[in-house]
Amino acid sequence: MESGSRGSLNVGVLQSINTLYCRQLVTAFDKLHPNINLNLLELANKDIEAGLIQGNLDVGIGFILNKNYNPGLNFELLFKEDWKLITSQKNAEFSSGILNSSSHPLKMVLFPHGFETRAIVENYISSNQIKTNNITELNKISLILDLVENGNSFSILPELFAKIHTNGQIRMHDLVPKLPQRNIGLFFPTQRYTKRSVSNFCSLVREIMS
Secondary structure, three states: OOOOOOOEEEEEEOHHHHHHHHHHHHHHHHHHOOOOEEEEEEOOHHHHHHHHHHOOOOEEEEEEOOOOOOOOEEEEEEEEEOEEEEEEOOOHHHHHHHHOOOOOOOEEEEOOOOOHHHHHHHHHHHHHOOOOOOEEEOOOHHHHHHHHHHOOEEEEEEHHHHOOOOOOOEEEEEOOOOOOOEEEEEEEEOOOOOOHHHHHHHHHHHHHHO
16 A cells, blocks of 8 residues: 555546546556556535545545635646537527527526536626526536537536537637636645555646646
C-alpha cells in the first residue's frame, strides 16, 4: 500500500467526466497498477465533496463555479469550460431568438432538480427572461443530447457535455450574456494522508485531461 502497488482507490467523478474519460483513465491506470482495486463512481458535484470530507472517497474530479468549496478540501484546476446554448442543426435558426427572449417553438430539456447544473441554468433563464415552453427533465447527458438532436428541443449546458455526442447534428451557440466558466479540477482532502495510488491516478488525470 505504501508503494502504491496494492490496496484500493475510490474516485468520485462528474457525469461528463465519466462519459468522456472513464474508459481511457481506467484502462491506463489498470495497465500500470493492476493490483489496485479501482472504484470509480459517477456522482453529483456536491456528493463528491461530501464523500471526500466523510472519507468515502480518496480523490474527486469536480467543478467550482463562483462558490466557496468546503474548506476541508484543496482544488487543483485542470481546465475551464464555457456554457453553451445547445440546439440541433435543423433548429439552429432559433438560437438568437431564444437568447433575445423571443417566442420560439422549442421545448427545453434540463437535468432534474437537485443537480447543481439545473440551479445554475434556471437562474440564467430567469435573469434573462428566456422563454421555455415547458421543460422535459432527464438525468443523463446522452439522453438530453439525443432529444435535442432528434426532437424539437434545446438546452443550456457546459461545453464539455456537447462533446459527448459526435453525430454532427448538435450545434453549440455562445451565450449572450455569458455564464461564468466552470473550473474543472481535482479535489483532495486537506487533512488526510495522500496515498501513493492517489498520486499515481492524479498523474494520469493530468496527462489525459489537462
